[in-house]
Amino acid sequence: MAKFGVTRLVRRGETYWFRMAVPRSLVWRFNCREIKGSLKTSDPFTARLRCRRLSNYIDALLCAIRNMPELPSTKIRSL
16 A cells, blocks of 8 residues: 655654745745744644645645735735
8 A cells, every 4th residue: 555645744853844845936925935834743643634734724825825916025924
């Protein structure tokens, strides 16, 4: 049986982190090339759930940002 990993999920020591690259077309709006943050857990099951939830939220945010060119980058960072 194939084993599927969760992309954007990274383990540092005992803690799991979320990490993803910002699409090149949006780097100038985010003022960064990468989005990363601690998932604040050492449990792999909890980390996968949190990573998927955060990944879905950020993907929806990226779609919204593409459709709102007038949105300032300071507001994007707060979202």
